[in-house]
Amino acid sequence: MGITFDEKNKTFTLHTKSAMYQMQVDKYGFLLHLYYGKKVQGCMDYLLTYYDRGFSGNPYDAGNDRTYSMDALPQEFPCAGNGDYRTPALILKNRAGTYGCDLRYKGYQISKGKYGLKGLPAVYAGEDEAETLKIELEDQNQGIAVTLLYGVLPEPDIITRSVVICNHGCGENGVPETIFLEKVQSACLDFVTGNYDFISFYGRHAMERNFQRVPVAHGSQMIGSRRGTSSHQYNPMMILADKEATEDSGNCYAMSFVYSGGFQGEVEKDQYNQTRAVLGLQGEQFSYPLEPGEVFYAPEVILTYSGSGLNRLSQNLHTCIRKHICRGKYRDAVRPVLVNSWEAAYFDFNGDTICELAKHAADVGIELLVMDDGWFGSRDDDNRGLGDWKVNEDKLGGTLGELIGKINALGVKFGIWIEPEMVNEDSELYRTHPDWAFTIPGRKPQRSRNQLVLDFSRKEVVDAVYGQICGILDQGNIEYVKWDMNRSIADVYSAAAENQGKVMYDYILGLYDFLERLSTRYPDILIEGCSGGGGRFDAGMLYYTPQIWCSDNTDAIDRVRIQYGTSFGYPVSAVGSHVSACPNHQTGRHTSMKTRAVTAMAGTFGYELDLCRLTETEKEEVREQIKDYHKYAELIQNGTYYRLSNPFEEEAGAWEFLAEDKGEVLVNVVMLAKHGNMTVNYVRLRGLDEGAMYKDENSGAVYSGSALTEAGMPLPVELGEYLAYQIHLVREEAGHDS
Structure with a gap:
């Protein structure tokens, strides 16, 4: 009891x-x-x-x-x-x-x-x-x-x-x-x-x-x-x-x-x-x-x-x-490998370039294409158009439904970006309903990313935006939504509230009401939460969105540390993590495609780059990464997660996924430092069956579970910066002669 x-x-x-x-x-x-x-x-x-x-x-x-x-x-x-x-x-x-x-x-x-x-x-x-x-x-x-x-x-x-x-x-x-x-x-x-x-x-x-x-x-x-x-x-x-x-x-x-x-x-x-x-x-x-x-x-x-x-x-x-906490169709399901158009094109795209990206996605085995910001209203940059959720058919070269049909015909699922809580002053919505945005009477508002926050403490505002978003989602076979929120809230004043001390709490209730209705109406859509990446990464959002974009920073080395901190409170299945372009758009750092993939496999996995610019050699590497991810996806999403090092203090970031029956284990390692005459780093595994023997699937080497737990295994000392390793060990059957 x-x-x-x-x-x-x-x-x-x-x-x-x-x-x-x-x-x-x-x-x-x-x-x-x-x-x-x-x-x-x-x-x-x-x-x-x-x-x-x-x-x-x-x-x-x-x-x-x-x-x-x-x-x-x-x-x-x-x-x-x-x-x-x-x-x-x-x-x-x-x-x-x-x-x-x-x-x-x-x-x-x-x-x-x-x-x-x-x-x-x-x-x-x-x-x-x-x-x-x-x-x-x-x-x-x-x-x-x-x-x-x-x-x-x-x-x-x-x-x-x-x-x-x-x-x-x-x-x-x-x-x-x-x-x-x-x-x-x-x-x-x-x-x-x-x-x-x-x-x-x-x-x-x-x-x-x-x-x-x-x-x-x-x-x-x-x-x-x-x-x-x-x-x-x-x-x-x-x-x-x-x-x-x-x-x-x-x-x-x-x-x-x-x-x-x-x-x-x-x-x-x-x-x-x-x-x-x-x-x-x-x-x-x-x-x-x-x-x-x-x-x-x-x-x-x-x-x-x-x-x-x-x-x-x-x-x-x-x-x-x-x-x-997580609910719905994707609570336990492995998420589709996706490519997002943001770092591939930013606002500079049209229907043809989105289709071209989808062709390359299909070619390498990517399952879902996400069309990010810039597909609606007058939205050709981040200064206008938020709040006007109408498809820009001139930009897309036709209806949204037609574009989705073309992409689905390639064998690729379609997803879309939205930011329902925000409005630009340069928008039809703001010109029609300026009182729907948080602004203090008689005072110029605080802008952030040149946008204002809609007053979701008001039911009529939530209802109106919800209706617009449903009008978009009903236009075709949309299977993924990225819900973004790109500023902090200031100038808290609701024209409908007698007491302003309740507005911030009621705003969140309005947000949750919107999300509950959306997930109920579209139970088969995978919703990913986002707020400039990890600005709203919490258990409350995960109740409605079973994954959250972990950070706008996709640099593999920074992500090792970001994902380390995230792991203390949140499972890997909740972490949106992608392989991005090189040099990285946030840091300018160069890392190998392998290192970027090993880091992203501590999350839902996908790509955030222009596939059209990859060489044939790089495309083949992507194909192999996707095969590896599918091979390990169940273990990654549902296995027991162990931190094996502290990347804020140690030269390597290392983590482990262990099967529930302890029959297999996947160890991911990213080297964070490089020195002359490098000393050897050892990684001690956790949770293994200490009485069993484990075979390295790649090298064929066999180790006892107790040895891997107590002494660990040495990492290679090789030339090169930010090297990464992925080690898959499988428990040997009792009586096997190794």
Whole structure:
């Protein structure tokens, strides 16, 4: 059973395959956090300590007991105004401007299956895969009800958390009144002991999700996004790890936000050396009015624990996202190998050049052609046309349906690029509906890429753009959509909103509504998310788009590092990764076609170059790469992923895909440094059957699983920069004489 309640101790215990999570309702009705970690026995309330602590206040209920203080006790859902001066998960303000909340336990409910969230993405699971715990808290004086939601998926070691807040409308004097949510964090982890490192993933456009590991020190350490998206700058996934934790050992905890808008994550070590981690909505520009009778749903946080190091922690998240976040036809299916027209032509194309690209794609075995930006309206550069989703038939030399028919006749699938959330001022849509874009009255707007953001907090805007996009997708056999979003949100003002503090949250609800309707209407279309590459790479988007363009930077060497950071929270099946032109368009770096392909095989795989310019020798190399990808695709997409090196610190980037039955393993390596009289690098494999022998499919060499795990294998020392290797090992049958 995943969830138990001990009536005597008033203790809730959540059980997963490898972990235990425990909390307790105390004598005053506060919900205290007791423990999260490796499975143990018994009630953990003995960890709670009570002392008279100076300047830590005491609730009125405690009378003269100065040893009881919310300022020192670990809590499940800390709120501002109850005597806890650490970072809160909830800040409420009433209409009179008074802050504070006093939440006490009211009741609970345990049910089979996994809860859902109205209008929001969330982990899903069948009744035999999960259980749900609902704990009801209330502030009787203000008429506020808070329901803490816990989803327990035992097999993948996942616990999810969310919060539902209801304004019952009685107010402090029995008069219905509006309350304002000023801060809502969906999950809090309180640790009374431990010495941790804080792992986060920072970056910028074209260099996202760099790995950062720093000690948790006194004070607060914060990551987040004020940009209206989860952002290139920080990813909404963070890890607490024992200082001694490695890829293969030690305790570590992950928190991943299932949300695509602004977020805030914080880790605080308090005055008593206790550690608190919270994750939820960005508090800036957030002041959500909750009218009497209204309900607010907070986005979900995925929690997982590993006592066996960071690789296992990541694998838990990979399984959860692959099997319980991603949905639809392509959840488990190997994705088609594609070529995208962007780096092949940018805006300089017509119907004939797209068909020519498709002919070359068919010749080398590429299965899908994507026509990127520039096919609609007056869109011949990035200064005009966004918002006018009408096919430019003059440019294409006919209708979209006719072009798709020509490409399908070559045996190639067709995909298309869209950017529904944006508008150019030089567009018919903006000239007709200027109030549909975010601009502050009386002030010139902030431009980015010479475009503005449409107000998706308004249903009529979402409906209008949705209708235009459906009008495009109905014109032919479109099997792939790249959904882009190429700027951060500023000038937040909605002409339809009475309170601007709700607009950013409602914008994301509008985005999710659009995506839900699109995926329902077109269940066979593969949608890839994108925001200038990795600017909205989060579990929320993956609920609607089973893959996301990992970065606009396609340089193979940078991508090794970008994909390394991405791997901590997201599976390979979610990572859009392509072989691009050389020299690379973002860095000017030269790498071999092989190195580019080995790097791209840590993702969905495709090409981002002009196939028409390849030599016959290069085309033959592409044909062989595609054959190799198809050979290994199931293993890459569904195998267990291991990081074998840290490319930010080591001379090689190395990673591994291991079959579930451990019968085969694929190791990919890219050399990142070259020196005179080069020393030898060794790669130690992970997870193998240590009692078995493994044969290298290429060289014929045979190794024991234990040797590969304990000592590893040497990488060749060869002349040349940025060399890459792909090693496929197959377990030998018992009794085979090698």
